[in-house]
Amino acid sequence: MQMHYAILAGGCAASAGLFGKLSGLEIFEGLLAVRVLFFGAMLLCNLAVWTLFVRALHQSHSSLTATMVSSTSNYLITALLGTFVLGEITSTYWWIGMGCILIGLSLIVSEENGQKEVPNLWTRRSGSPRIISLPHS
DSSP states (O other): OOOOHHHHHHHHHHHHHHHHHTTTTTTTTHHHHHHHHHHHHHHHHHHHHHHHHHHHHHHSSSSHHHHHHHHHHHHHHHHHHHTTTTTOOOOOOHHHHHHHHHHHHHHHHHHHHHOOOOOOBBBOTOOOBBBOOOOEE
């Protein structure tokens, strides 16, 4: 299963957060053009997030997988951008939590790939519900 659109959506979401934070930094207080540029970049990144995420949903068999991959890539890229661009420090607990998210993601995706199509026994082929009679005691 290809999930590159979901990964790109997460990357764009992380970039949108970075541009939003940059647009509000005190260092750019008097530079209106720079702040507007960062704000516009944030809006464009958010537009890209939704475009790419919708494509990921169409590409995926499950909306859960697309959501998990997008969220996980967003968290990871946000941490990397915060560390290397903004100089933020993430705690060991944060990275342990991120590891748990990655393990959970891998379990969900691997379980989804191993499932077979199960027929729906509660509806007829026409889509109307079956009437099930239960024995009376």
